[in-house]
Amino acid sequence: MNATLLTIDNTFATARISLFGAQVLGFCPKRDGRERLFLSSKALLDGSKSIRGGVPICWPWFGAYKGASTAAGLPAHGYARTRRWQLAKLVELAEGTEVVLELADAGGPGFDGKAELQLVIKVGEKLSMKLVTRNTGSVPFPLSAALHTYFLIDDIRAAQVKGLSGTYSDKTQNWALLPTPSPYRFNAQTDRIHLEKPALLELVSTNRVITIESSGHDSIVVWNPWEDGSKSFVDLAPDDYQHFVCIETALTQGFELLPGQQLHLQQTIS
Secondary structure (H helix, E strand, O other), X not given: OOOOEEEEEOOOEEEEEEXXXXXXXXXXXXXXXXXXXXXXXXXXXXXXXXXXXXXXXXXXXXXXXXOOOOOOOOOOOEOHHHOEOEEEEEEEEOOEEEEEEEEOOOOEOOEOOOEEEEEEEEEOOOEEEEEEEEEOOOOOEEOOEEEOXXXXXXXXXXXXXXXXXXXEEEHHHOOEEEEOOXXXXXXXXXXXXXXXXXOEEEEEEOOEEEEEEEEOOOEEEEEEOHHHHHOOOOOOOOOHHHHEEEEEEEEOOOOEXXXXXXXXXXXXXX
């Protein structure tokens, strides 16, 4: 099953979107001609696994599965990123192109709720992605999720994140709670859940700045596998870690979606 790709080319930007996983793979504003998203040269587009790069969707759980299901082999970050989504809408607007992808039957092993899932993508001066979860059942269900965005940078050692503060939980140190560094730079494997929800962040790389706006989240995840960690990924080239950092608008701190309610997890990139 190969990934079906949509190419958006309007007045403001170009973008590539895979129906497999509802995954935005590229976004390049025409005002500066700079690609914002990283896509591995070894990314698999045959539907055999999630695509390494762009914006994978983590849903209905983030990280390792922690539920009570006895089903074996449940994947990390859920199954939405390995499902084929349906194109529900594609319309040209004055401010850009709107694409709506849907996963009408969002059920699967490890998830006992009843839900509909929709991704609303707007490609204009900015790239906006809104993941909408609707509880269509009669009972609440737990939910964690993330827009697992791979940002393209020149050099990980020259990159800096601005706008984070407070404490984070560090997976590389047995989930120890540590203070956010200032300045926020990278010199080793990084796997952190920041326990705050800033509305605005900046990723500075050499002379480039990417602005990240978030809403509907309770945390920000920052990840880079570094050289040793990259070796465990068959779909990453040896030096790929130098050219991306993941900054993820996420819901990780324990959330329950009530019957009839919706959750909007949104990230906007410029």
